[in-house]
Amino acid sequence: MASYTEENYLKALYNLANPQGEVSISDLANSLNVSMPTANSMVKGLQKSDLVLYEKYKPVTLTPKGKKEAALVVRKHRLTEMFLVKKMGFGWEEVHEVAEQIEHIHAPKFFERMDEMLGHPTIDPHGSPIPDNQGRMQEFSYVPLSTCKPGQSVQLTALTNSSTEFLEFLNSRKLALGTELRILSREAYDLSVVVSYDSHAQETLSEKVSERLLVRILE
Amino acid sequence: MASYTEENYLKALYNLANPQGEVSISDLANSLNVSMPTANSMVKGLQKSDLVLYEKYKPVTLTPKGKKEAALVVRKHRLTEMFLVKKMGFGWEEVHEVAEQIEHIHAPKFFERMDEMLGHPTIDPHGSPIPDNQGRMQEFSYVPLSTCKPGQSVQLTALTNSSTEFLEFLNSRKLALGTELRILSREAYDLSVVVSYDSHAQETLSEKVSERLLVRILE
DNA sequence: CAAATTTGTTAGAATGATCTAACATATTAC
DNA sequence: GTAATATGTTAGATCATTCTAACAAATTTG
Numbered sequence: 001m002a003s004y005t006e007e008n009y010l011k012a013l014y015n016l017a018n019p020q021g022e023v024s025i026s027d028l029a030n031s032l033n034v035s036m037p038t039a040n041s042m043v044k045g046l047q048k049s050d051l052v053l054y055e056k057y058k059p060v061t062l063t064p065k066g067k068k069e070a071a072l073v074v075r076k077h078r079l080t081e082m083f084l085v086k087k088m089g090f091g092w093e094e095v096h097e098v099a100e101q102i103e104h105i106h107a108p109k110f111f112e113r114m115d116e117m118l119g120h121p122t123i124d125p126h127g128s129p130i131p132d133n134q135g136r137m138q139e140f141s142y143v144p145l146s147t148c149k150p151g152q153s154v155q156l157t158a159l160t161n162s163s164t165e166f167l168e169f170l171n172s173r174k175l176a177l178g179t180e181l182r183i184l185s186r187e188a189y190d191l192s193v194v195v196s197y198d199s200h201a202q203e204t205l206s207e208k209v210s211e212r213l214l215v216r217i218l219e
Numbered sequence: 220m221a222s223y224t225e226e227n228y229l230k231a232l233y234n235l236a237n238p239q240g241e242v243s244i245s246d247l248a249n250s251l252n253v254s255m256p257t258a259n260s261m262v263k264g265l266q267k268s269d270l271v272l273y274e275k276y277k278p279v280t281l282t283p284k285g286k287k288e289a290a291l292v293v294r295k296h297r298l299t300e301m302f303l304v305k306k307m308g309f310g311w312e313e314v315h316e317v318a319e320q321i322e323h324i325h326a327p328k329f330f331e332r333m334d335e336m337l338g339h340p341t342i343d344p345h346g347s348p349i350p351d352n353q354g355r356m357q358e359f360s361y362v363p364l365s366t367c368k369p370g371q372s373v374q375l376t377a378l379t380n381s382s383t384e385f386l387e388f389l390n391s392r393k394l395a396l397g398t399e400l401r402i403l404s405r406e407a408y409d410l411s412v413v414v415s416y417d418s419h420a421q422e423t424l425s426e427k428v429s430e431r432l433l434v435r436i437l438e
Numbered sequence: 439c440a441a442a443t444t445t446g447t448t449a450g451a452a453t454g455a456t457c458t459a460a461c462a463t464a465t466t467a468c
Numbered sequence: 469g470t471a472a473t474a475t476g477t478t479a480g481a482t483c484a485t486t487c488t489a490a491c492a493a494a495t496t497t498g
Contacts, residue, residue, distance in 0.1 A: 005485065026445055036446065038486055045484085057446060057493060088332045098326040107317040113307045224455065245475055255476065257456055264454085276463060276476060444495070452487075462477070468470090 002051070004104050007073050008032060009042050010051060011103075013062050014070035021067075022059035071135035076111050077103040078124035078131075083114045085125045092125040093167035126167075127158030127177045127214065142214035145193060146207060150185045154215035161212045173203060180218065221270070223323050226292050227251060228261050229270060230322075232281050233289035240286075241278035290354035295330050296322040297343035297350075302333045342437075347397075361433035364412060365426060369404045373434035385431065392422060399437065 002010060012031045016023045029039035043060050046052040051066035062070060080099040084090040090098075105111075115121075115133075122138060123129055131137045142158050156179045159166070170176070175197075184194040184202065191207035205213070221229060231250045235242045248258035262279050265271045270285030281289060299318040303309040309317075324330075334340075334352075341357055342348055350356045361377050375398045378385070389395070394416075403413040403421065410426035424432070 003484080024445075025447095034485090035487060037448080037488085040447065042485080084329075088329075088336070090328070090332070094328070098324070098329050101324045101326065102321075105317070105320045107320065109309070109313070110303075110307075110317050113309070117307070222454080243475075244477095253455085254457060256458085256478080259477065261455075440498095442495100442497075445493080447490100447492070449490085450488090453485085455483090457482075458480090460477100460479085463475080465472100465474070467472075 002049070002069055005042070006046060007104055009046060010062070010066055010070035011073045013052065013060060014067065014074060017062070021061045024059050028060065068135035071131040071137060073103050075131040075133065075135070076105070078128060079111055079114045079118070081124045082118050082121050086118060093164050093171065095125065096162060125177070126162045142216065144211050145205070145213040145215050146191070146210040148183050148215065148217065150183050152183050153180060153218040154183065155180050155218055156213055157216045158214040159212055160214060166212065169209070174198065174200065181215070221288055224261070225265060226323055228265060229281070229285055229289035230292045232271065232279060233286065233293060236281070240280045243278050247279065287354035290350040290356060292322050294350040294352065294354070295324070297347060298330055298333045298337070300343045301337050301340050305337060361435060363430050364424070364432040364434050365410070365429040367402050367434065367436065369402050371402050372399060372437040373402065374399050374437055375432055376435045377433040378431055388428070393417065393419065400434065
């Protein structure tokens with residue numbers, strides 16, 4: 001069984017994977033705040049346990065076994081976030097650190113009960129999909145707000161970044177998952193997007209923000 | 220801040236302490252399923268952090284600082300057990316293993332919310348007291364079993380006499396500190412008390428014995 | 439394409455938590 | 469009050485996870 005540390009490596013590999021499923025040693029080291037030699041030697045260990053594929057000077061890939069283990073950790077993380085928000089009155093911006101710890105608890109029944117109490121949710125409070133108990137993830141077709149055109153109506157469904165600062169920014173603008181936006185215009189000079197929603201008749205979102213907001217196109 | 224492992228040592232010392240607060244290295248090692256040299260070297264480390272008092276060949280004692288840290292871990296453990304039973308539908312017999320893990324989570328708000336949702340409980344599902352958020356344990360007033368009334372549930376908590384014979388008598392009846400007793404009846408002619416506990420459906424304790432058993436009334 | 443930069447690897451060491459073997463001290467029992 | 473037993477300590481090793489320093493390969497850039 002993977003250690004606490006190994007679980008964190010698996011999760012990072014899962015989250016950092018490019019469309020080919022590859023992660024560089026430097027991205028891995030960076031994301032876990034460890035040195036490259038550390039990441040390198042841990043990857044060799046994960047390879048011995050058949051959790052990753054790895055060749056010198058090549059990027060790392062999760063094996064099916066590693067991917068499933070990683071997905072189950074992610075499942076525990078996202079179920080926990082949902083539980084904290086829906087059942088324990090936490091704000092969505094403050095659940096990440098706690099979930100980072102609880103995701104390593106080994107107690108299937110604990111997470112099964114969360115799942116039942118939440119009615120088997122498929123997305124977490126930030127709109128990220130929750131893998132099922134076999135580690136399978138449902139597919140979504142989200143697009144970044146930055147790729148949408150004026151005149152379109154879209155619904156905010158997920159985020160590519162869940163940093164506290166970003167969530168606090170969204171709170172300050174009363175933007176939440178599920179909010180419906182109408183795209184008024186896109187400024188050519190700085191690529192910012194002007195939208196209206198609810199009581200906000202006109203709100204300008206910078207390119208940086210609009211790239212991180214994933215939306216479902218309504219019309 | 221104490222590591223996961225150190226927290227387990229502190230908790231064991233807290234739970235194993237005799238009335239003088241002392242714990243032998245062998246009891247400590249035994250309770251944690253580690254070798255004596257391991258316990259010995261960990262204790263030296265805890266001493267460096269001012270969490271225990273220790274002299275070669277002498278029993279170990281928690282410092283006030285160590286005792287407070289230990290009590291806060293115990294608090295998290297017992298609050299968690301209560302939460303699992305009352306809010307998540309667990310049976311009281313299956314919560315221990317999960318609580319052993321969750322007690323090490325560092326997230327004050329998580330446990331504060333549990334505490335609020337449970338209405339600030341003072342005992343856990345097994346009848347053990349829950350230390351407050353300053354690590355203080357409520358004091359219980361012990362009464363002799365001989366003064367209790369039929370129908371009451373009590374927990375054996377202390378003895379007025381610790382002679383070998385008395386302890387051996389208690390051992391022979393599988394009576395230990397912490398055992399919960401239900402008082403079935405009191406015989407008028409010899410003042411003996413009939414109790415049930417664990418697998419002992421019915422056990423008669425003489426007046427002499429029941430005067431020497433100090434119990435905490437549970438209900 | 440050669441130089442500069444980035445990325446990755448090896449070697450060697452440190453720390454925390456654990457072990458076994460061997461020895462020392464305390465306690466118990468005759 | 470010795471001898472036997474139980475308890476405690478030291479020394480030395482191992483394993484997981486981490487580091488820095490030095491070197492090697494791959495990629496980017498002029």
